Amino acid sequence: MNRRIFVLIAAVLLSSHAVFSQTKWVNAVESAKKAGMCLYWDPLAQSGVLEKNGHQISFRAGDGFVLRDYKTIVTEDAPKVENGTLLATESFMRSADSFFQTESDESPYRIGAILIDPGHGGKDPGAMATHTIDGKKRTIREKDVNLSVGLKLYDYLKKSYPDKKILMTRNTDVFISLAQRTEIANSVKLAENEAILYVSVHVNSNFDESASGYEVWYLSPGYRRQVIDSKTTDDKSLSTILNSMMEEEYTTESILIAKFILEGIGAQVGNLSKARGIKAEEWFVVRNTKMPSVLIETGFLSNKKEAALLLDDKYLQKLSFGIYNGLQAFVTHFERSRGFTGIK
Incomplete structure (x- = not known):
């Protein structure tokens, strides 16, 4: 889509965030369901999307960052696959829930x-x-x-x-x-x-x-x-x-x-x-x-x-x-x- 501008924004944000890692992992599918989020997961591409309230968080398993609304990169542990189960940190799920509560003042796609x-x-x-x-x-x-x-x-x-x-x-x-x-x-x-x-x-x-x-x-x-x-x-x-x-x-x-x-x-x-x-x-x-x-x-x-x-x-x-x-x-x-x- 016409989202070329997100690359510049992403590059700046990626360099300005400190990298950290959480060690407590939970079942991403169950946690998303409880929080009212839609989780879309492609096991072949090892990539997925969380959606709620018109906002999206896309990720690839094991990456140290996620992409919000296809324009902003945030440095945090993305979900990962372990023994066939998609896991996410509790911090990731809290951060996602907080993000989904925000109202966007931008024009929708x-x-x-x-x-x-x-x-x-x-x-x-x-x-x-x-x-x-x-x-x-x-x-x-x-x-x-x-x-x-x-x-x-x-x-x-x-x-x-x-x-x-x-x-x-x-x-x-x-x-x-x-x-x-x-x-x-x-x-x-x-x-x-x-x-x-x-x-x-x-x-x-x-x-x-x-x-x-x-x-x-x-x-x-x-x-x-x-x-x-x-x-x-x-x-x-x-x-x-x-x-x-x-x-x-x-x-x-x-x-x-x-x-x-x-x-x-x-x-x-x-x-x-x-x-x-x-x-x-x-x-x-x-x-x-x-x-x-x-x-x-x-x-x-x-x-x-x-x-x-x-x-x-x-x-x-x-x-x-x-x-x-x-x-x-x-x-x-x-x-x-x-x-x-x-x-x-």
Whole structure:
């Protein structure tokens, strides 16, 4: 999200706090529950988030500091894992409870822009297939379906969010390189505490003509990217840690967007097509955008039945409205929680 400013603040605060350690540890899950806090823990990434009253404390197991509201680093022992149990010091839990009682006078995080990227275009048609539908030979081109869905989605979002920037990488049949697409995304100007979402629209194809269904992809957690300005601080180790924490936040948000979109499409298209799930991949346009981003595969044009649906404007309206509903659900969740997007 647009939280670059927290790096400068964090660097100053990190150097100004004395390091101390508490030795009395308690069960973090039980303590958080008793205190009315929501604890979100990712055992694979060994990272977690505590949330209450619109505030968040993010941490990585075993670190000597935690990050409050994605902008302020406080030096204290973060929770740790011991014998499969997440433990926290009593001091950490008291400090967290005190922090959650404070009122913030800052503007809450909000979605300031949504960028729709209809894949391919111009000289690049994307996948293509020809089928005999209703007695006529019909050729379906991926770039056309992508643009149709993108334009419909744009209209839905524009009407619903007149106060946000609703943008498209292309709104006509023109060629735009992958590098240009990500450059457009990363150059969008945002106000402080604003975020941008990147939604790439594509159509699938497979040698197996029976393959069908829609799916949503996000960036694989195994891929590492630079999402903050490395020149912001001279402390390379601090920069690496902060970049990792922000990157994990982007991944969490992308997964949540994918989940909402998948559910949104399913509610609209019903049994006309099937959900193939949420998947991870290192697509170029996803791995090079410094923001939460997803790539939607709306169906398989290599499948005759699904190709007929993708040529049907009424079906594409349902599909687009499903994507819109998914994005709307995420925006509502994000803004009501002041930018907190954890997943249990």
